[in-house]
Amino acid sequence: MQRRQLIKALTLSASLVTMGMSWSIQAAETIKVGILHSLSGTMAISETSLKDMALMTIDEINAKGGVLGKQLEPVVVDPASNWPLFAERGRQLLTQDKVAVTFGCWTSVSRKSVLPVYEELNGLLFYPVQYEGEELSANVFYTGAAPNQQAIPAVEYLLSEDGGAAKRFFLLGTDYVYPRTTNKILRAFLISKGVAEKDIEEVYTPFGHSDYQTIVANIKKFSAGGKTAVVSTINGDSNVPFYKELANQGLDATDVPVVAFSVGEEELRGIDTKPLVGHLAAWNYFQSVENPVNTEFVKKWKAYATTKGLPNADKAVTNDPMEATYVGIHMWAQAVEKAGTTDVDKVRQALYGQTFAAPSGYTLTMEKNHHLHKPVMIGEVQEDGQFSVVWQTEGPLRAQPWSPYIPGNDQKPDYAVVGN
Amino acid sequence: MPTALYRLLLSLALLLPLGAQAGDALEFTRAGASEQVRLLEHWSASPTAERRAFLDALQQGRIGADGDKNPYVQQAGQWQPLTEANSDDNPRVLRLNNRLRGLLNTALASHALSDENAGARLDAARTLQRNAPPALLPVLEQRFAQEGDDAVHDALALALANLQLASPEAATRLKAVRLLGETGEPQAKTRLQSLLDGDEADPAVRKAAETSLAQVERKLFIGELLGQAFSGLSLGSILLLAALGLAITFGLLGVINMAHGEMLMLGAYSTYLVQIGFQRLAPEYLALYPLAALPVAFLVTAAIGMALERTVIRHLYGRPLETLLATWGISLILIQLVRVIFGAQNVEVANPAWLSGGWQVLPNLVLPWNRIVIIGFALFVVALTWLLLNRTRLGLNVRAVTQNRNMAACCGVPTGKVDMLAFGLGSGIAGLGGVALSQIGNVGPDLGQGYIIDSFLVVVLGGVGQLAGSISAAFGLGVLNKILEPQIGAVLGKILILALIILFIQKRPQGLFALRGRVID
Secondary structure, three states, X not given: OHHHHHHHHXXXXXXXXXXXXXXXXXXXXXXXXXXXXXXXXXXXXXXXXXXXXXXXXXXXXHHOOOEOOEEEEEEEEOOOOOHHXXXXXXXXXXXXXXXXXXXXXXXXXXXXXXXXXXXXXXXXXXXXXXXXXXXXXXXXEEOOOOHHHOHHHHHHHHHOOOOOOOOEEXXXXXXXXXXXXXXXXXXXXHHHOOOOHHHEEEEEEOOOOOOOXXXXXXXXXXXXXXXXXXXXXXXXXXXXXXXXXXXHOOXXXXXXXXXXXXXXXXXXXXXXXXXXXXXXEEEOXXXXXXXXXXXXXXXXXXXXXXXXXXXXXXXXXXXXXXXXXXXXXXXXXXXXXXXXXXXXXXXXXXXXOOEEEOOOOOEEEEOOOOEEOEOOEEEEEOOOOOEEEXXXXXXXXXXXXXXXXXXXXXXXXXXXXXXX | OHHHHHHHXXXXXXXXXXXXXXXXXXXXXXXXXXXXXXXXXXXXXXXXXXXXXXXXXHHXXXXXXXXXXXXXXXXXXXXXXXXOOOOOOOOEEOOOOHHHHHHHXXXXXXXXXXXXXXXXXXXXXXXXXXXXXXXXXXXXXXXXXXXXXXXXXXXXXXXXXXHHOOOOOHHHHHHHHHHHOXXXXXXXXXXXXXXXXXXXXXXXXXXXXXXXXXXXXXXXXXXXXXXXXXXXXXXXXXXXHHHHHHHHHHHHOOOOOOOHHHHHHHHHHHHHHHHHHHHHHOHHHHHHHHXXXXXXXXXXXXXXXXXXXHHOHHHHOOOHHHHHHHHHHHHHHHHHHHHHHHOOXXXXXXXXXXXXXXXXXXXXXXXXXXXXXXXXXXXXXXXXXXXXXXXXXXXXXXXHHHHOHHHHHHOXXXXXXXXXXXXXXXXXXXXXXXXXXXXXXXXXXXXXXXXXHHHHHHHHHHOOOOHHHHHHHHHHHHHHHHHHHHHHOHHHHHXXXXXXXXXXXXXXXXOOOOOOOOOOO
């Protein structure tokens, strides 16, 4: 008992110190904002543009006078696609740089790696990428899609007449938590739709895998047994050799469509897309979406890429996680204005119910379950590397972080429990 | 002006069939998605010669519609209205989805069956073998009766056989089942299987279906086996190209060269630069850039390798631990340097057209061109290295120095220069490997990191100092990997292979091929 009290006292004093520190931040001229994205390694292909998007959004907010009358000061760190390094850099952001909020992570494994740090130090993390759900931390706001806002509608589309009425499913992913959990949910969903076990095949490859010969040959063999669709949760630069191999082995989208959950406009920049026309991606935003907010957003991004001299600026594209980053930063800024402070607990309360007119063409609301309501869109790859939307939901869907297709989830509360 | 007149006539002739089919086009652009599906299905069952130009244009993405859904066709970059009515706003390309694209392919094939060119008819018949719907039966039967070309006739017979499996007459079904046994199409297996699983009552048909199924399965099995062997060889050739440079720097010179992977990476980046150079200066020869990249990559990496050897590595001969650390440091410096110059993201190295696509050997076996070329290239580099080491004075000197440095020096061999040239050679060969790797994978600053372990595995497994050992180890590992992968998956396969190598090295530390004799220290 005594020891517990001692620990309590220690924690209390530690939190007092942190509170004091956070007060000292507010007294400073600027508000520090952490950006935690891999700028090197296998995930750099996807995450670098999120860092640039975050910087652009911060510039945009600063140009309008900042937040609470103070300028935002970005602190960029590179966790180098190295998952333990994410935790280390996250701790550095919170304890040394004392950032008010962090925008970062792409892979779920990196988020899981920083999560304990943010919960321990009561930090605030905005996570901009679609993921597998099964998590609801009070210290994280998830501005990407939950499974019911991406994976499930995508598979429903594949099952429909328009999507080719697939009978067999080849679930292909990188070997880590996101693909494994997503495929677990999808398998339960498919079985509930009457797809037989033998018509579902699950295959995983390591991160950075580059030899897809056998897998593509297996997909071909599998597809002979009936109309097949491939659900790809391959992450990072492995997508390039995968799609190259698909094209070279002559597997057309009309025969076997591949629907990808982690391939957007940015990933397609490194590939010749002509042989890939017709393959699918499911997201909550595409650059090709037509509405005034998006036109403005794309224009701003292209101008930013050119003025900052980003690599390949002439071919700059926007994608879903970039949009989610943009929305997340703006929502946080709005919440800070509303709360009148950057204090995490107050900002958290202020974030609930925040709305923002997003480039996807809808006004998105931040729900008490720390997820956004999002519209779902399915796009087909076009020759120019863009997607044309072939199906979309009527309006934004409410997120279900705890998928009903995983047993036991009906017991879990649909809101964040603060403090453990 | 006869040419102008000719051009006018030609463009009229091109436009005419489209004009004649304005009705079809209008119907299609006005239709909703489900209506378009019905239209395409209807068209493929009742092909007309005039409609083909429209379908071709539709497939090529040259059909557009304006705000009022009036059809247009794109001729030489210009939109031409297909109907009298047109509105002011710009036409936009009509987007198709997968389902429509599939139906369009079938419709095009059914129209192409009456093409004048036998080759086009054959392609069409082959397409229909895969995806002809039952509604096409009358069209196929009609074309089958009229077809004069033997090859097309046979292909049509097969396409028909697929549909005749559902025929009410047992005799027709029997014929169809027998015919399907001749093919190696993966779909034939499914069709026969579902016939057997279904309520086929006729015993003769059942029996024939069983025989045909066995036949098809045997053919498919051969295709699969060949495919596996090919992918094993392909992976082996990639491992070989990655490891060959190291076989010289580590194998012959004994330098534990951790910067070897970065030489591969620099070779790949040289390819990227050559590609950019071609794009800027000589876009008409862009397809040839990989060939031009070979000497460039070789020279660049060889020069860097020689510079490294002279400045760092030569001071560390005989001190393996320090060499390991120093070369590892060099590798980090090179990675960071490339990151600073080119950015952390991967750069795009595109396959030229002659390295894209594949060669259809069997119905279930396509060999991608880039992999075929890389296998050939790996063998070429091996031959080159062997000739250099065994048939030139430099090679003789290198072998002399590696076997007995002091004695070689006594005989007047300039050991320092030989060391430098040999290290340059090894680095240059790694650069060549980098050119090949750029054609199949990603080109980024970390490219080398993914290959360094595999390269050391190949060299150590093959036996240090033995070119033949490296070759057999590379192909052996490649084939073994590809045999294991379908059985237990890519992740477990990799683990099992590493475990096997550990066991093998325990048993046989000198590797597959070992140098014998007193010269080895």
